Structure formats: structure tokens, C-alpha cells
Amino acid sequence: MSLRALSKAELRDGLVERRPEDHKGVFGHALIVGGSRGMAGAAVLSARAAVRSGAGLVSVAVPIGIAQIVAGAVPSAMTLGLPETASGALRADGVGALKAYAADRRVTVFAIGPGITTHSETARFVLRALAGLSLPAVVDADALNVLSAREPDVVARMLKGRPRPCVFTPHPGEMARALKTERSGFESARVRSVESLARYWGGVALLKGRRTLISTGARTVVNATGGPALAKGGSGDVLTGLIAGLWAQAQASGRVSGDLAFKSAALGAWLHGVAGEMAERELTVWGASSADLPDFLPKAFKTL
Numbered sequence: 163m164s165l166r167a168l169s170k171a172e173l174r175d176g177l178v179e180r181r182p183e184d185h186k187g188v189f190g191h192a193l194i195v196g197g198s199r200g201m202a203g204a205a206v207l208s209a210r211a212a213v214r215s216g217a218g219l220v221s222v223a224v225p226i227g228i229a230q231i232v233a234g235a236v237p238s239a240m241t242l243g244l245p246e247t248a249s250g251a252l253r254a255d256g257v258g259a260l261k262a263y264a265a266d267r268r269v270t271v272f273a274i275g276p277g278i279t280t281h282s283e284t285a286r287f288v289l290r291a292l293a294g295l296s297l298p299a300v301v302d303a304d305a306l307n308v309l310s311a312r313e314p315d316v317v318a319r320m321l322k323g324r325p326r327p328c329v330f331t332p333h334p335g336e337m338a339r340a341l342k343t344e345r346s347g348f349e350s351a352r353v354r355s356v357e358s359l360a361r362y363w364g365g366v367a368l369l370k371g372r373r374t375l376i377s378t379g380a381r382t383v384v385n386a387t388g389g390p391a392l393a394k395g396g397s398g399d400v401l402t403g404l405i406a407g408l409w410a411q412a413q414a415s416g417r418v419s420g421d422l423a424f425k426s427a428a429l430g431a432w433l434h435g436v437a438g439e440m441a442e443r444e445l446t447v448w449g450a451s452s453a454d455l456p457d458f459l460p461k462a463f464k465t466l
Contacts, residue, residue, distance in 0.1 A: 165353065165375070165384040173432055174466055176418055176425030178216070178411040189218030190270035190410030194239075194403055195260065195291065196303075197224035197232060197277045198284070199250025204277025204303070206235040207396045207452055208403035212273075213238045214459040215407025215430075218414070221267065223260055225250055240267075251279045254286035261294055270414045271298045273406035275305030276399040285311070289320070298326045298409055298423065302402040306332050310339040314362075321363045327423045328365040329405055333398060337369055357382055366423045368405075368431060370398060376428045378421065383428060387435025391442035396452030397434075404459070405430035436462040 178189065192212045197205030202224065209222040213236065220239040224232050227250050229243035242263050244256035264272065274291060278284050285308040292299060301309070309317050321328060332340060337355055340363075352375060360367035361379035369375040374385040409426035412418035418425060437458035441450035444458075 165382060167384050167386040168428055168432070170466055173429050175420070176408065176412060176422075176429040177466060178415045178417050186218035188415050189216060190407075190412075190414030191219040191221065191268055192217040192403070192406045192410040193221045193223060193264060193267075193269045193272040194276070194406065195223045195252075195272055195274040195278070196399070197222075197228050198252070198279045198281075199225065199227055199246075201277030201279070202228040202231045202235075203396065204399045205232055207399040207456070208273060208276045208406075209236040209239045210456040211400040211403030211459065212407035212410075214456045215404050215411070216463075217407035217410045219267070220407065221263070221269070223263070225252055247281060247283050249279075249281065251281040251284045252287045253283045254290060257287055257290040257294055260291060264295055264297065269297060270410040271300070271406050273300035273302065273402050275300075275302035276402055278304045280304050280307050280311070284308070292324065292328075293320055296325045298413060299324075299328045300331065300402050300406045300409070301328050302331045302398060303336075306330065306336045306340060309363075310336070310342075314342065318362055318364070321365070324364075328363070329368060329409070329423050329427045330359060330363060330365060331368045331370060331398065331402055331405070331427075332359070333370045353377075353382060366421075366427050368427050370401070374431045374435070376424065376431060378424050381424070385428065385431040385435055387432050388438050389435075389442050389447070391445075391447045391450040392435070392438040392455075394450075394452050397438070397455065400452055400455045401430060401434045404434055433459060433462045433466075436465055
């Protein structure tokens, strides 16, 4: 099956224009929910990408024990410390504080998953957050694994019952777990797999890897940017924050029409790939790291 990549003109449809009279409120508020003891970096990378996306405001909700680390690493973002388990993971009773913060600070889009673990308390947190926050959501990493571990039909009903859509961003292993299939069989049918997840869970599915796929279930495109420099830990966390930030701008500004989830996911994948290519050229495929990617996003935007 031959898929096409979106043109630059089509990608620009998801980019929010700037006007002289604009203020930060025009460009939305992206909330990153992530991190745990030992994995503060995942939340940091995601938040740094959301800041570089152009979102008007960015907040990071993390276990209280790593809140100071994250605040120091991303000074442009606000930080919310949430209750944590003895092992430093998010606790289920923190969802109330998360919901209150999102309402009080007028959060536009939230992302959940980077570095959160699949601790039983955290799994309950993820399910309550997705069910209880009536906001568009980018679902990644361990949040995907939490969903995959639950009874499939129950998860599908919950996700399809949300008033706002989701973008799911699995890598091949996470996709195989979500679809309850062997990775070897899944790899030979990537298009069918990404379309199946989009239809089954509802929303947009983005299958990471070489020639990333983005699908609504009815429409699937391929992303042609990126390279081996992206095959490093943390690259997916950057993509998650980038998509959340782009989506927040599109949602809040009212200047993007059509399927905002799909446009933000496709634009995010393209910018992420270009940033990876630029990092690879300047720093080599060996030396470029996921921590470098947010700093190359401004140059990636320039190519549009």
C-alpha cells in the first residue's frame, strides 16, 4: 500500500499564525503529566519541547519529590507537585488536584505518560485522569502500557466516551501490546495496525519509527522526516510535548480548522523529524541526543 506524505503547504495549515496584538492566552496552555523518581528527565524533555512549540503557557505535573528538579530544568514552565508513592510514582489521589489545577489555570491540552511507570497506584491515576479531565489528550509511554494492560473493550468504551479526542503515540512495542499481538506479525502490517488502533480506541494514532505513520482510521499519512539520530531514549518524550504544545495553540487560538488532533500530530512528527536531521548533521548520528532536539526546533520551524 502506497501512502503519501503531507506537503509543506498542508503542514502549515496546522501552524498558528502570529499577530502583533497577540498575548500568551491566545496560544493555549499545555499541561505535561509525567515523571517519577529516577525518570524526571522524561517530564523535562516533554516540557522543553512544549515550550519550544510556541504554546502560550506550559505546566508540568510530576510527583512532589521531583518537582524542584523539574522546575529548575524548565524555568519557562510552571510546576505542579502531586502526591507520590513510597517509590516516587504518581498516586491515584492526586487526580483531584490535577483536575482543579487544569480548571483554575485554563489548561487547553494535556499529555500523559512520559516516565510515569506502571505502578498500580499510577495506573489508577492514569485511568482516572483520562476519564475525569474533559480535555484533548496526548497519550504516550507508560500511559499506553496502563491502557494495554486493561480489559480491551472496557478501555475502548472509556476512551470513545471522552468528550475530547486523544492522540496515541506508541512505538512498535507499545503498539503490539495495545493490539494484543506479536511484534513480529505487527511489523509486517504497520498500516493496518495504526488504522486498527485509531478505530478501536477512537482518535488519532501515531506509530513511531522509520517513516512514522499518522492515522484517524479513515485517513493515514506517512512522515518522511527523521533519521537514526532519533533512535535514542527520550526522543518520544520530546515528540509528546511538541504535539501537545502545537495542539494547545490550534485549539485555543481558533485559527486552525479541520481535525486539530490529526494536524497537530502530523505537524509534530514532521518538525520532530527535521529537528533530528539537523541535530544529526551538526552533532553526528552518534553525538546527537534527545536533549538536543528541543534546541533544534526553532530551526525546524524556519524550514516551513
